[in-house]
Amino acid sequence: MQLTASTLPVSQGTPPVQRTVMEQRAAAKLKGRKILIIDDDRLNIRILSSILQNEGFAITEGDSGERALELYEEIKPDLVLLDVVLPGIDGFAACRELRARHGDDTAPIIFITAKQESDDIVEGLAAGGVDYLPKPFRRKESLARIRTHLQNRILGEQQKALVDQLKAANQAKNRLLGMAAHDLRNPLASIRGLAEFLCDGTVGQLTADQLDLANTIFETSQSMLTLLNELLDVATIEAGELKIHKEPHNLTELVEKAVYLNNINANKKNTKIVFSPPEEAPIVRLDQAKIKQVMDNLLSNAVKYSPPGSIVNVRISGYHPAFTVAVQDQGTGIPENERHQLFKDFTTLSSKPTGGEKATGLGLAICRKIIEAHRGAITATNLPHGGCEFSIMLPA
Amino acid sequence: MKYEGKILLVDDETHVRKFIGLILKQLGATTLFEAGNGRDAIEVFKRESPNLVLLDVNMPIQDGIQTLREIREISADCVVVMLTSLANRQTVEEALSLGADNYIRKDTPKDEILAALRQTIAECFSVD
Numbered sequence: 001m002q003l004t005a006s007t008l009p010v011s012q013g014t015p016p017v018q019r020t021v022m023e024q025r026a027a028a029k030l031k032g033r034k035i036l037i038i039d040d041d042r043l044n045i046r047i048l049s050s051i052l053q054n055e056g057f058a059i060t061e062g063d064s065g066e067r068a069l070e071l072y073e074e075i076k077p078d079l080v081l082l083d084v085v086l087p088g089i090d091g092f093a094a095c096r097e098l099r100a101r102h103g104d105d106t107a108p109i110i111f112i113t114a115k116q117e118s119d120d121i122v123e124g125l126a127a128g129g130v131d132y133l134p135k136p137f138r139r140k141e142s143l144a145r146i147r148t149h150l151q152n153r154i155l156g157e158q159q160k161a162l163v164d165q166l167k168a169a170n171q172a173k174n175r176l177l178g179m180a181a182h183d184l185r186n187p188l189a190s191i192r193g194l195a196e197f198l199c200d201g202t203v204g205q206l207t208a209d210q211l212d213l214a215n216t217i218f219e220t221s222q223s224m225l226t227l228l229n230e231l232l233d234v235a236t237i238e239a240g241e242l243k244i245h246k247e248p249h250n251l252t253e254l255v256e257k258a259v260y261l262n263n264i265n266a267n268k269k270n271t272k273i274v275f276s277p278p279e280e281a282p283i284v285r286l287d288q289a290k291i292k293q294v295m296d297n298l299l300s301n302a303v304k305y306s307p308p309g310s311i312v313n314v315r316i317s318g319y320h321p322a323f324t325v326a327v328q329d330q331g332t333g334i335p336e337n338e339r340h341q342l343f344k345d346f347t348t349l350s351s352k353p354t355g356g357e358k359a360t361g362l363g364l365a366i367c368r369k370i371i372e373a374h375r376g377a378i379t380a381t382n383l384p385h386g387g388c389e390f391s392i393m394l395p396a
Numbered sequence: 397m398k399y400e401g402k403i404l405l406v407d408d409e410t411h412v413r414k415f416i417g418l419i420l421k422q423l424g425a426t427t428l429f430e431a432g433n434g435r436d437a438i439e440v441f442k443r444e445s446p447n448l449v450l451l452d453v454n455m456p457i458q459d460g461i462q463t464l465r466e467i468r469e470i471s472a473d474c475v476v477v478m479l480t481s482l483a484n485r486q487t488v489e490e491a492l493s494l495g496a497d498n499y500i501r502k503d504t505p506k507d508e509i510l511a512a513l514r515q516t517i518a519e520c521f522s523v524d
Contacts, residue, residue: 186481189503190411196506197418232482 030150031056036077038068038094039112040086044135048081048112051139052146065089072098077107079150081133084113084124092127099128108149112137181232185225192221230362237369244287244373251282251316251323251394258295259314266303266312269354273299275314282316282323284394290370291394294378297363298327298390304353305331306387318393326391333382342380343368367392399517402427402446406437406463407479408455412502416450416479419510423517434458438466445471448520450500452479453487461491468495475520 035052039045040063049059062071065086072080080098084091095109108130113120121132130149133142195218197203199211206214236242259275266273302312310330318324332351334342343364371378376394383389403425407413413430420428429444431437435458441449449467453460460478467476478491478499488499500512
């Protein structure tokens with residue numbers, strides 16, 4: 001027999017609905033949740049109230065839209081059952097106001113009403129309600145709907161808590177990275193400098209063996225410093241602190257300098273970086289230090305991943321005010337299935353440096369963040385005759 | 397090339413004092429005093445009246461900013477150059493506004509530190 005408003009004895013409590021074990025467990029989790037019922041019809045309120053109280057919910061009642069707004073602030077319910085036709089402001093208006101005040105944190109609002117035209121339902125959902133309970137109440141159906149929406153709300157709360165935890169953990173990680181990097185950098189810089197003094201004879205001549213050791217100390221501390229700098233960059237960027245200061249610069253000069261410096265290293269592998277500058281020097285607004293960092297990264301990668309004795313080609317193309325710098329290497333190119341990992345943190349691909357050099361896996365990720373901060377783009381394309389071309393596009 | 401004049405090097409880290417000290421020697425500085433913290437630095441400063449102070453920003457007990465203030469109370473024209481690392485940009489700006497003359501980063505390659513110190517010394521001392 002359907003239990004409806006007209007057949008239900010008003011004064012008695014009603015027995016809980018029959019459930020499966022799973023339903024019982026789910027219902028147990030919802031016990032004690034707060035429901036706010038707003039209806040100007042006292043009879044309806046008493047019926048709903050007693051059903052819901054029997055299920056273990058904590059009920060608060062109100063009889064107008066205005067009361068709805070007041071009581072919501074007072075008790076912060078987990079769910080609101082809201083009549084549509086009310087004295088004063090109607091249910092839709094109250095719903096809109098609650099959504100305006102609390103946004104996505106608003107408790108789910110279910111309209112209870114005899115009005116069931118499709119247009120009314122659409123208006124209700126547009127006002128921010130999540131469902132409709134028609135009068136007269138069908139008890140099982142109403143309870144099922146109420147439980148579903150409550151469970152959704154709980155899931156939403158859990159998700160938000162998780163996200164907050166993750167954010168906090170991420171910030172802590174960045175702070176830790178930053179601190180560690182800073183504390184380790186200074187001593188390492190000194191070690192590198194003191195090793196250099198050993199090597200250049202400032203504190204006396206060394207035997208060949210001693211010199212070899214001193215050189216090793218110098219190079220090892222140098223590569224540790226590079227890694228630390230990259231770690232620091234990542235931490236800074238992730239903490240949202242990457243700031244670029246754009247000023248007009250001569251792009252040809254910048255590239256020339258980077259090519260010159262990187263050729264010193266390239267020479268050791270018999271590799272040569274060749275740059276043919278464009279006829280007119282392009283003036284581009286950019287952060288000089290950061291773009292230099294990107295160029296250093298691309299050039300050193302090109303040298304690293306090309307076999308000894310290679311030629312690395314650098315050219316500038318484009319038209320004012322947007323220019324592209326392209327670096328072509330003679331390595332093995334980027335395997336198709338690894339392409340998507342190319343610019344991510346800490347990934348190195350299956351290709352290995354050809355001279356035993358180290359790769360930290362951070363460089364390209366940092367490059368991408370820097371170029372994106374310039375509103376540009378960085379891409380990698382395999383060349384038809386072998387090797388890969390990395391391009392950075394810098395807009396005005 | 398040798399420089400007349402006294403230099404006071406203040407840094408709490410031994411490796412920094414050794415490293416910067418060697419660079420200064422290579423540049424021809426003859427009279428070098430060292431201090432490992434702000435308090436000792438002020439004692440030496442009062443005793444020796446150096447022409448140039450190289451002052452670390454980050455020190456325990458009494459930091460570079462406080463030491464700078466005390467130095468400036470004693471001498472308005474002694475050249476004070478802050479020694480900094482990557483992390484200290486804000487402190488450096490504060491130091492410059494309080495009367496420091498310049499800053500040098502101690503975590504850059506030796507050649508860069510050498511060039512920066514050479515310029516600093518040339519600007520504040522006469523050559524012997």
